[in-house]
Amino acid sequence: MKELERDLGLLSVLAISIGAMIGSGIFILPALALEIAGPAVIVAYALAGLLVVPAALSKSEMATAMPEAGGTYIYIERGMGPLLGTIAGVGTWFSLSFKGALALVGGVPYLLLLFDLPLKPVALGLAAVLILVNVVGAKQTGRLQVVIVVVMLAALGWFTAGSAPSVQSANYANFFDAGIGGLLAATGLVFVSYAGVTKVASVAEEVENPGRNIPLGILGSLAFTTVLYVAIVAVLVGVTDPGSVAGSLTPVAVAAEQTLGQVGVVAVILAAILALISTANAGILSSSRYPFAMSRDKLAPPSLSAVSDRLGTPVNSITLTGAVLLVLIAFVPILDIAKLASAFQIMVFAMINLAVVAFREGSAEYDPEFTSPLYPWVQIFGTITGVLLLTQMGTIALAGAVLITVASVGWYFLYVRPRVSREGAATDAIRRQVGRDALTEVESSLSENPREVLVALTKNADEAREHALVALAADLVRPDDGRVVAVRFEEIPDQAPLTEDATVQSSSDISFETRTEALSEEFGVDVEADEIVSHDTKHAVVNFAANRGVDSIVAEHEPLRLRSRLVGDPIDWVVRHAPCDVLLVDNLGYDNPKRIVLSEDSGPYSPLAVNVAEAVAASNGGGISLWYPADRSTDEHRRTITEYQSELSEMLSVPVRAESIRTDGGQPSRPDLLVRRGADDRVRDALFDERPVFPSPGCTTVTVYPRESRRPPFARRMLERVTF
Structure with missing residues (x-):
């Protein structure tokens, strides 16, 4: 089988991870989050960054144990089994494709501040270029990310430093007016700003020295991006009048115009376009590896795992992902779809935390170079908070996540199950615990x-069968030197009264008692015989017992x-x-x-x-x-x-x-x-x-x-x- 070339160093890893995050999260979402939480949106970004830490730690650990293309899919499939692996692979593939399309469509409004261009044709053209770049090779992709991220960060740094002196403390008044509900709702919305932090794990098979570069890349980019987000949003809120940017399509440009003038607007536009292009670029790079990895594990058609001899990339997988991206841009209301995909991303992050527990507690071979600290409390915290944030996404987002899940389950039963017989580490871990509990009970x-056993004779049985039951x-x-009580239960019709005549022993009854009690000597235990007459045998048995x-x-x-x-x-x-x-x-x-x-x-x-x-x-x-x-x-x-x-x-x-x-x-x-x-x-x-x-x-x-x-x-x- 052809392998992917390991040619992505730490700089490329940081660039891919930072570039995957700094996009819609800072150039589009602040305006929407301001409408929900007001100035507390600053805290929402900090809180969201904190809540991503468990998934970042979990994914860093699993990426060093399994540095294979596929990332989330690989970890959940190996940890939770092919069914959940299929759900994670299909869902995350669509989720990243949705985010890439959103990034391109969301970046065009910034471009329209300078040029009068049609939105969708420009977005489609940019998508086609990025797809071609990814087909050419991962090395070119990584180098492009480095250039994009350096220019983007320089522009954003200038905006933040240049605008900071213009911050007005009055703009932070009534900071928590939206309450805890508004804060959590805004946190759930901006949580997706950090979803790209673990994208690099999906190209782990192409990373040099993965045991070192993957954790450093993931955790370093998360820390850097969290600080940058909080700083930018704090400045954005502080330099604009309350509510002036809420709902704007270009909130950072609005803020830059007030503090840096037209030159600042041009710089922000350049940064926004580069950031959103890099988000889409990283999305294509990582999402295309999901069908590639699923194909290698027989969860998708084998053609998707073919690596080009000339280019060294999974051309079919990238082409399919690119086609989905183009269709989404052209025909789908991408903002709504992206919100649905974001809800699924939160659910996948919760599954990632559970997968670490499955690997550590199961019997599968698992030897990560990096281990998450404070296990399993970090994973439990991440799972619970993920579920909590999921509830803040609204019924439409939840329904969309359910739809993607149902479609993935359908694919699993129609295509995967006849071809795959594996099970996840979680199943084995649970089985072992169930076995331990059962052994304790035994x-x-x-x-x-x-000490005493009732032999209930409710049917006409011959002596041999009676003997077998008593034995x-x-x-x-x-x-324990106990006792056997053998009772023959006789049922008479309801219309027949239970009188003394009904209890008179017949010769058969006497014979039964005699031969049954004689079994005491044969078996070496006390054996007692009796007869019960009733209108309802089942009640008589239970009452006697x-x-x-x-x-x-x-x-x-x-x-x-x-x-x-x-x-x-x-x-x-x-x-x-x-x-x-x-x-x-x-x-x-x-x-x-x-x-x-x-x-x-x-x-x-x-x-x-x-x-x-x-x-x-x-x-x-x-x-x-x-x-x-x-x-x-x-x-x-x-x-x-x-x-x-x-x-x-x-x-x-x-x-x-x-x-x-x-x-x-x-x-x-x-x-x-x-x-x-x-x-x-x-x-x-x-x-x-x-x-x-x-x-x-x-x-x-x-x-x-x-x-x-x-x-x-x-x-x-x-x-x-x-x-x-």
């Missing part, structure tokens, strides 16, 4: 063996036909309302099981399932096999699951081995007993899960449902499903 539950319950209570205070209910739950499942099996009601754990048994026999399988396909193993499997294995001198699907995993997934299973094995007192199985029906061998977690959604289970185990084990299956107080909340289970 460790605490292993000492909680049930299972006996294995559960044996560690509550009055007796049993720890678990064991009952049969054979596969039912679809109609019966939709109408509802009474034992399902027991699961939802029981005051204790419930174990539902698909009963194919229980005869001294040696090989017990723990099966799970959507999360870590349930602590109750682990407890049941260990108790049965210990009572019968057997071992546990940990089943997990082999064909649903990335390499990171498999590695984390293996470590999780290894730690779980060390906790158990019986032999344990892990086995990967195929979800298409393959399995190593037939187990004696399988234990699994019950479905969270009984309706889904009823409709789609005729045999709720993968693959069908051909043996008795125990499906466990912990009592309500021990069931994980819905959000936790969804997180387990997504990550495991």
